[in-house]
Amino acid sequence: MAIGSFAIGTGEFAIMGLLPNLAGDLQITEPEAGHVISAYALGVVVGAPVIAVLFARFARKPMVISLMALFALGNFGSAMAPDYWSLMALRFVSGLPHGAYFGIAALIAASMVDHGYRARAVGRVMLGLTLATLIGMPVATWMGQGVGWRPTFAVVGGIATVAAVMVLRFVPLIAVSEGASPLRELGALKRPQVWLTLGICAIGCGGMFSVFTYVVPMLTEVTGIATGWVPAVLALFGVGMTLGNVIGARMADRALMPTIGGMLVFNIVSLGAVPFLALYWPTAALSVLMVGFTVAIGTALQTRLMDVAADGQTLAASLNHAAFNIANALGALLGGAAIAAGYGWTSTGPVGALMAVGGVVLFAWSVWLERRDRDAPNDGVPMAA
Incomplete structure (x- = not known):
């Protein structure tokens, strides 16, 4: 597959x-x-x-x-x-x-x-x-x-x-x-944790797209990398994504929620550092690798949806990729708005970091809600995930 x-x-x-x-x-x-x-x-x-x-x-x-x-x-x-x-x-x-x-x-x-x-x-x-x-x-x-x-x-x-x-x-x-049945799948949409997980994806993951959409002009005009070397640097983005996918999956199997929270913090740090790392080509290359690595959260979020969707797993799992496309659109839109406002090509990094902060807020809400439901008295009625 x-x-x-x-x-x-x-x-x-x-x-x-x-x-x-x-x-x-x-x-x-x-x-x-x-x-x-x-x-x-x-x-x-x-x-x-x-x-x-x-x-x-x-x-x-x-x-x-x-x-x-x-x-x-x-x-x-x-x-x-x-x-x-x-x-x-x-x-x-x-x-x-x-x-x-x-x-x-x-x-x-x-x-x-x-x-x-x-x-x-x-x-x-x-x-x-x-x-x-x-x-x-x-x-x-x-x-x-x-x-x-x-x-x-x-x-x-x-x-x-x-x-x-x-x-x-x-x-x-x-x-x-x-x-x-269709109705059972739609039942996933009644679960707050499903919406929170999708929200973490749509907002918290948008930073990667904010930076990558405009990474070529940033590398050529800010870092000063020759056009001929840009594909080689961009390949590091793919390397980072591949490493993030492999390592992130192993981390998620060991500790799912800490992986999601930890990756959101990593996103804030790596995206917030873009304006500083983009000034010199060795650190710019490192920055591209780190931004690619932020995709590590994707597998963890997909697995989280399996845990919280109950009988509506097909719908919830499919919506995860719709959420990633929303993240793509939001990241590109907000990053472009910052550039158009005159903040420069590297402003896409802080924009992405702010989006990751939004993801942290939703993650904290999810953790609080889960603990509240777990600790609440249960009179024989199952709590909504």
Whole structure:
């Protein structure tokens, strides 16, 4: 299933490096081409809850295969899109299975291991996404610049097809849980801890996107790194994400809530240090690595949702990736606003640190609520998670 997440990650991130080629081919402006990214993100936000609820009674293995097939078709269609508006529609379709795939794949992976290894199993699924930033995105960008953006989407569709076949071949069939239904999935939304965990993700994780969205001009104009060296420094972001995924998963298996809280504090420190570290290239490279490492909180949050969603795990797990896309949008928006206000390229770091502080507030609220419910007298009525 990690191959599927690699395909999705490559398809999601590669377009960022292909905007000039796409704009020139379709005879549109680059800001208009950027709307293609927004269309995909909208598909993620819409598709995650809708698919999780409507297909609650479907077995998870066939669902994962179907979602990957839909993603493949969306990318094959994108490669053949005749104009701008058809491409917008096809990118929206490509984004629909994104959140549901990651949520359901994470649940399958966790069900295949002992309880103490759940986060590591989820981390292996997410590993494909982090490797996409390290390998898939640069290769896709290089390929797109050489042969065009259309073949790049076709290759992503091909990888997705291979992923669907491998799931069919190697993933066991897991029976649908008794009583599964759309209403039961929607029951997760009645649980405050589900909303708090999603809020931690949407707000507390936005700092990474705030910095990374504008990292290239920061490196060239503040740090003074030559343009030719920028890809090498950006590769460190992928290295940081990969390390964060692996190490963060192990930490989460040992101590889930301390990992979430500790990573939020790490986010505050690493993002707040960006204006100082960006002044010199060795420390700027370290900063990019550290910002990439903040993704370590992702696996912990996904695992936390499994604990608090009760019978609505599919919906909650899928919504985690919708929350990450909200974090992406918020981080880029607030970081851009700080730059536009004249605070400079490095202001995205403190903006991200403030977002992480917001995540800490929600985390503290979650811990307080959990302790209150645990310590409250229970008259035989189960407390809401």
